[in-house]
Amino acid sequence: MKFFHAADIHLGAEPDKGFPWSKERGREIWDSFRRLIRQVGEEKAGLFLIAGDLFHRQPLMKELKEVNYLFSTIPDTKVVLIAGNHDYLKRESCYRRFSWAENVFCLWGEQEPCVEFPDLGAAVYGISYDRKEITDPLYHHIRPQRRQPLEILLAHGGDRTHIPFDRSVLERSGFSYIALGHIHKPEVLAKDKIAYAGALEPIDKNDLGPHGYIKGVYGNGGIRIEFVPAAVRSYIPLPVKVKESTTQFSLEQALVRLMEEKGRNNLYRILIKGEHAMGTEFDMVRIMKLGNVREAVDQSHTVYDRESLMRQYRGSLIESYVKRFDGRELSATEEKAFVYGMEALMASREE
């Protein structure tokens, strides 16, 4: 039997508020989800597991209808979902009132702790969020009840305020597979046993790396899972090193070329490093407009040889200034302060 494990789809999210692509990203998240469901249908999967945060916030009725329709297009696949910290079961949540298609099973935690599918030989357990934060390690207490040969746990969380857990405790819990959600970066915690599917699409600028879902096969040999990248776009860190000869224009050209190379569609976080000529300051506003630039940080600075500065300016304030910032580990603020002050002093010294 094939099964799909996705999490943190965040339908309804519009990442990068205020940026020109924000609305489009919102639509892309829906499109990605639609494509995933089509894929699930095409591969005739037995189970489609959604480990929380299907929605970015409380789902609207019309959104649920939309999702339910999509689920109803794969009637041969059992869809099992839990609510995460984003779409938690508020008292007035539409989740509670919605009547789902026959193949959809929600583990809202009202009756049984699991749903059983004797035809698949599987039981799926899970706990839904009824509030934004849960600090109890709830997953430590949940045990499979040996109802079916394949016993799966749908879990959401893993950080301090969202149902923290100990990896080793989960590993010993006896579940055949634990489908995790909440952490947006896909990660296998125990081979073919415990894994974060990661967000289907990156939801904010910190969701670096590939994104998609997990596809699993359950057979005689047990479980095999693999990560399938599916996101339309990625956030890509773009560090560039500048030299004294780098000018605004040459920097812009290099960045445009790099972004072109790595895919025009992706979203970039530019980090400028290295040394720049004295008095040169790059215009970040222009760089932000070069394309899909999500962020541009200039960490380049004039590099000073402290030793020779102190020698050259012995007896003057510049020497004491260098001394003040020398001979110890500097904080980021201090490092910057040194450079700013040095630049100002040198500039003031020029006739």
Added chain:
Amino acid sequence: MIIRELILKNFGRFRNRSIRLEEGINIIYGENESGKSTLHAFIQGMLFGLRKMRGRAARTDAYTRYTPWDNPSWYEGSLRFSCGGKEFRLERDFRRGEEGTKLVCESDGELLSVKDGDLEMLLGGISEAVYENTVSIGQMKSRTGDALLLELRNYLSSYQESGDGKLNLDRALLLLKEKKKEWQSRMQIREQQQEAEEKKIKFEIAYLERETEELHQKLLEEQKREKAGEEELRREEQRQEELRREEQRREEARRKELHQENMPGTGGTLNWKKVISALLVGDVIVWGILFFTAGWKAACISAECILIAEFLFMAYTSTALKKAGKKEETKHAGQSMPDNTSGSLPKRKITGDSIRLLTAQILEKRTRLSNLQEELSELQMTGIADRPEMEEIRSLELAAETIQSLSVSAQESVGEALKNRISDIFCTMTGGKYKKVSIDEELKIDLFTEERHVPLFMASQGTIEQVYLALRIAVGDIFCCEETMPLLLDEVFAMYDEERMKETLGWLYKEKEQVIIFTCNRRETEVLKRAGIPFHIVYLHL
């Protein structure tokens, strides 16, 4: 340190030119453009190297400016000097920086290492900045009184603040302030953008709230209407009930009448017994009459017939009555039922539907509202936490604070010593004409003679220049205490009258080991000759 010889192998306009210098006063005479500043730069370049700037600054740096006119790939020179009783030769290949520097002690033939700081030691630890500030003195740039005073004050203040007369702390602090302002405005712009975003959400929330309220009102109305409808329906039903009852009563009355008309005695079910008794009485009477008229037998037969007939009649009427009653009833029901279904029931269904729709809409809107409120609070949270500009602003503030605090401590440590030294130099230079130079906290300078006090702004330009010279020499004395350095004076005496020049040169001859005066006029030589002060002269030719 005494500079013995400058050997310009290939430097600027000079090629294979050697210039010998002596102890005491040296006059280097040359017209404009004859290469005086080149010699200046050569001495500094030999002692400290020619710094190659990077980037844009490279176009105007000393290295580029003095690149040899002919054969620029050869860029060398040497300098012979004596120091601590020994003779040294310093050679530089300017293209190769420190690598191309060689320092030889000619007295014992020892090769010294510039890299290891041997030259620095010979220079008594004087840095290039100090050299620029003290050893090498140019004419004041400003020519007018006020600007001259300002320049003097600037030098004094920046020297006092930073130990570096070229450093302009006010300007540095201003630059930092400007930068800070720039970041602040950047932060402001971003915050405004965020505020706009917040405003948009708030507006959306307000709009949604209004919509929800309207829907809610509608719902209330609809509910009221439904209630009213039910009330009316009930009243209607009551009325109909009453009507039906009325009808029934009327019907009954009519039926009674009808029965009474058709068959007296069989008026209704209620007086059934009466009917029977009446019938029996009737029978007896009819039988009696027949008995008297037709005889016994006939009477008996007819009586039987009558009885049977009566029985049959009774049976018929009773079933007929019952049937009629049933018919009436069904007729009644059939009439009122369609009335009900065709009128109020669908209506109720419609109001029920719209209420359900409204409730769903309201719920949907409420969910969206709470989502928006969540978004808003998240936005506000990030606004507080994520302010990258603050980091820059803090760094700039730290830089400014550090500079300020350093300048204060520099002022404290060298201020007094400097003031005393200036006063000493100026008084001896003027041959005791002035007794004291006082410099107050605001760097206002006052000169005191035996009998009166002259604020510096009222003194002549020559006096101001002389104070300036005293100041530069005083600074040099404070910094170059380990090794006395030659004093390089560049067109310093232009504004001095003859008397002042004589006393100043006299002072220099007495106090300084070596003085190198660059000039483009002959006044200095004439004054020296007249005063009988020995000197060495070098002519630069075009």
